[in-house]
Amino acid sequence: MNEWELLERIEAAVPAAGDDCAVIPWGSTHLLLTTDLLHQASDFPPGTTPYTMGWRAVAVSLSDIAAMGGRPVAVLLAASAPGWGGLLPGLLSGAQAACEEAGAELVGGDLDFSRELVLVSTALGEASRPVRRAGAKPGDLLCLTGPLGRTALALHLFSRGELEEANRLFRFSPRVEEGLILADLATAMIDISDGLAHSAHLLARASGVGLEIDAAALPLLPGLAAAFPDEAVEKALYYGEDYELLFTIPKGRYRSALGRVIGEAVSSGVWLQAGGKRRPLPDRGWSHGS
Amino acid sequence: MNEWELLERIEAAVPAAGDDCAVIPWGSTHLLLTTDLLHQASDFPPGTTPYTMGWRAVAVSLSDIAAMGGRPVAVLLAASAPGWGGLLPGLLSGAQAACEEAGAELVGGDLDFSRELVLVSTALGEASRPVRRAGAKPGDLLCLTGPLGRTALALHLFSRGELEEANRLFRFSPRVEEGLILADLATAMIDISDGLAHSAHLLARASGVGLEIDAAALPLLPGLAAAFPDEAVEKALYYGEDYELLFTIPKGRYRSALGRVIGEAVSSGVWLQAGGKRRPLPDRGWSHGS
Incomplete structure (x- = not known):
């Protein structure tokens, strides 16, 4: 059994699960709640600073709020580590900085000791109209808020010892502003934390539609092609841990400022269009335990 | 550096922390948010069933909501384990049962893999008038919602192989109903997850008062004295992982149905009255990493 x-x-087993956040109706609005686990072994390569760890742990949860068109309100950070000497101040200031950028507040958490560093962030948000994974209609444009390959490139740089740039790439900004604008426009939305391919499959499945992605339209992060000359598109499709928003939008509502068009919703199947040929896009990517 | x-x-570093929950003003009411880490090594002795683990992980967070006089709304459970075979169904149904008893809903979570089992529960609640650790006044009665020694006794039973009764004791019911009634009556409140002694110190410090506890008035769980003939009161005071509510209340508002009177608020110091003598109650107890 793998993570997916x-x-x-x-x-x-949990009917409210299955979107980027749990959605809790609350008077005339909705509360959004999401939690994410990060581990030293699988999520933080050697060279990751405590500040980057704190930032990223929080940003991962804020990205889930963004993916539903929500406004982030508050964040909790629970953390367990073999020892805390030197770790806590950086971790807290990174977490607080990521909150501040997104307009949220770090309001509490829990700390203790364990063999491996584990960070668990929880974000609370609010959305009058949460955008779900379900809602795409055939004919909608399929769009992405930004370039692919951020984590693939960052890990490449970590492995080469280019730690400053690697840490900078790791501290991504969740697409909160974009998500809030898209709340009134998108028909379906998801963040691509599990990779573009798997995220596309999740959105298609939830919406009961197909998706066709144009390989030539995929925006790649500068530096990705140089780092992976033969497999940049492969990384962009399957690598995961990217935190852009993938959304569908009716053609008439699309403006270029919202993001890059990478394909469109069709009646069924998830397809990659490349070199004039259409082939099924496999539902695979990066998954803990796989 | 220990956990405290x-x-x-x-x-x-985090101004909103320092109570059992973070309190987020929300229109005419408040949202409450709390998160708790539990580890196999320190929190679940051999013989703990997956159902009990799921229950207890959730109950620990619901107890924090109860301790502020809040109504539990929703719970997230993040869990990491070396493997999931046989663990997931029990864990989820225990978590769901604890939610249901408290009137909350398990709305989502996160799962992955790690060397040690780690459970992180997050609870969202609501309180029109959150009861904080600060607010006790000299002369208030100091009270407890129920008997002491539950976890001390449960661990004793686990070590003797009396697993069914040990698991039953471990699956405590958070004092949600009591907390809701006390929301209109108590001046200060805390759950005694860190032990009665340390919790009393935290409440006294936050309130800027002293507390005097009468050893003879401490309610002990049936079986505690038999399990620990020479140190039952010691266990009751310092053992920790009990989840009763410790609260202060003006004398005129007290009714016996609210809980047992174990002392009163005084101007300064935290004291234990025993055998006609008053001695300082040490600020110690059970703490991860100590």
């Missing part, structure tokens, strides 16, 4: 299968089992 | 010192450093 686990999450599917949770979704089967 | 860590938490004090968080409180210094």
